[in-house]
Amino acid sequence: MRLLTWNINSLRLRLPLLARLVDEEHPDVVCLQETKVPDPLFPLDAVRKLGFPHVHFAGMKGYNGVAILSRLPFTPLADFPDWCARKDCRHIGVVFTLPDGPVTLHDFYVPAGGDIPDRELNDKFAHKLDFLDEATRWFTATPPARSILVGDLNIAPLEQDVWSHRQLLNVVSHTPPEVERLNAWMKTGFVDVMRRAVPPDEKLYTWWSYRNRDWRASDRGRRLDHIWMTPDLVPAFRSMRVLKDARDWDGPSDHVPVIADLAF
């Protein structure tokens, strides 16, 4: 199975880029974040024509939105929390029935958290921390097995996940309270397989701001997008690639796709 995750930053605007991505990489399953499309306007026919008969999505007007596109059939996950009681379309999940057993796939879009890393001064930062705590509580109460969790988690946890650890220590996405919470969530039962593929002492980014004149030259990136797997699935993990060149496509997202190849 070739699994791909991408914060597409508007599905409707970047349908041509999605078509190019599918044509070049042939993913079996695509997890999208920031689709920015309300469910009644979801481009279902266009997505089916790309070769994905099985589609699950949750979107809203203007912001957020997640979608899972698949060549393989699945069952959508039900009975998940309405995270922070906001109904804000940041998570969906599905279960694939494979020959060796079921595999659960989660697609998350964690709140970005605004600019000020202080929960007293910034409601968005408080929301981000609360979301992480709630996710940690949920996965602690319901330990994951045969599960994959992907998405834009909006946190770069390791020193080499940002262009300058020192300069970003107090910048939302790399602050200690966020990193502690992301690690606590992961420790409910997941392995960071991107860092199995690329050693932790090597730089690894998936996002470069739009606000740089030359993103490649300045290379002020962050690893905000993640692929986690439970230990029982890690033996099936084969390889991972960050499609950095997609940042130079015509009208790019500020995030690039990440691919994982799995032996099932």
Place this chain on the structure above:
DNA sequence: ATGGTAGATGCTCTA
């Protein structure tokens, strides 16, 4: 220390 860009929306928010 500051401001830089992008998308959806509709006279501004989120990232």
